[in-house]
Amino acid sequence: xxxxxxxxxxxxxxxxxxxxxxxxxxxxxDTIVLSLIPAKRSHSAAAQGGMQxxxxxxxxxxxxxxxxxxxxxxxxxxxxxxxxxxxxFVNTSPKAIRQLAAWGVPWSRVRAGDREVVINGEKVTIxxxxxxxGLISARDFGGTKKWRTCFTSDGAGHTxxxxxxxxxxxxxxxxxxxxxxxxxxxxxxxxxxxxVRDLITGDLIAYVAKATTVATGGYGRLYEVTTNAVISEGxxxxxxxxxxxxxxxxxxxxxxxxxxxxxWAS
Numbered sequence: 001x002x003x004x005x006x007x008x009x010x011x012x013x014x015x016x017x018x019x020x021x022x023x024x025x026x027x028x029x030d031t032i033v034l035s036l037i038p039a040k041r042s043h044s045a046a047a048q049g050g051m052q053x054x055x056x057x058x059x060x061x062x063x064x065x066x067x068x069x070x071x072x073x074x075x076x077x078x079x080x081x082x083x084x085x086x087x088x089f090v091n092t093s094p095k096a097i098r099q100l101a102a103w104g105v106p107w108s109r110v111r112a113g114d115r116e117v118v119i120n121g122e123k124v125t126i127x128x129x130x131x132x133x134g135l136i137s138a139r140d141f142g143g144t145k146k147w148r149t150c151f152t153s154d155g156a157g158h159t160x161x162x163x164x165x166x167x168x169x170x171x172x173x174x175x176x177x178x179x180x181x182x183x184x185x186x187x188x189x190x191x192x193x194x195x196v197r198d199l200i201t202g203d204l205i206a207y208v209a210k211a212t213t214v215a216t217g218g219y220g221r222l223y224e225v226t227t228n229a230v231i232s233e234g235x236x237x238x239x240x241x242x243x244x245x246x247x248x249x250x251x252x253x254x255x256x257x258x259x260x261x262x263x264w265a266s
Contacts, residue, residue: 007211012034014217034207037178045158051093070090109133112128182194194207
């Protein structure tokens with residue numbers, strides 16, 4: 001069996017996996033990403049809504065901050081979310097949005113003056129401030145108190161994925177396409193990589209790593225009706241569960257749009 005060694009192994013070539021790989025490479029670790037398909041075809045491209053961040057640039061987001069965002073997130077989860085994770089997310093997301101803009105995501109921008117929007121099913125006119133013209137805009141999404149969903153028309157996932165993959169290419173991060181993880185290599189509660197099948201040749205390959213992250217997205221294909229792509233069948237969940245060690249949490253909280261798994265790193 002062929003054996004490939006690396007510092008950091010990332011299973012999954014969508015937004016979550018590529019972002020982990022970029023951060024890993026920036027810290028000086030040799031990194032390999034495994035993907036069932038070419039990264040730019042990952043199901044992250046299907047996300048249309050956007051990404052929430054308390055930028056407060058548009059008039060309907062005026063006065064927004066991380067604390068309001070945090071309260072919205074906890075309330076929206078019916079107090080079922082991990083509040084430490086929620087706090088980390090709301091504090092980091094404004095920086096992440098601006099970083100993605102620097103990497104090439106063409107976020108929709110505020111245009112000063114009057115514009116028509118639909119609120120609670122009714123058309124109303126709102127007036128954007130002149131001093132906010134050109135800043136990253138946001139729209140209403142998810143019933144939040146403030147408008148904070150940053151978007152690029154209806155293709156937020158598409159533009160984010162392409163920018164993220166281009167950044168990975170720029171950094172020289174190898175993405176091994178057409179590879180499927182079959183099992184995790186682990187001993188004594190520590191993960192050492194994965195056994196992987198090459199979907200073109202059928203060969204088995206052992207990827208041995210100091211740290212392994214599973215970021216294989218959702219599993220909507222478990223259900224009869226779903227908008228998920230055919231690759232969203234829960235393989236990442238399965239290989240983690242088969243270890244008998246790593247837990248899976250909130251498995252009922254699935255969505256028709258892509259959702260990354262929590263990383264399991266050793």
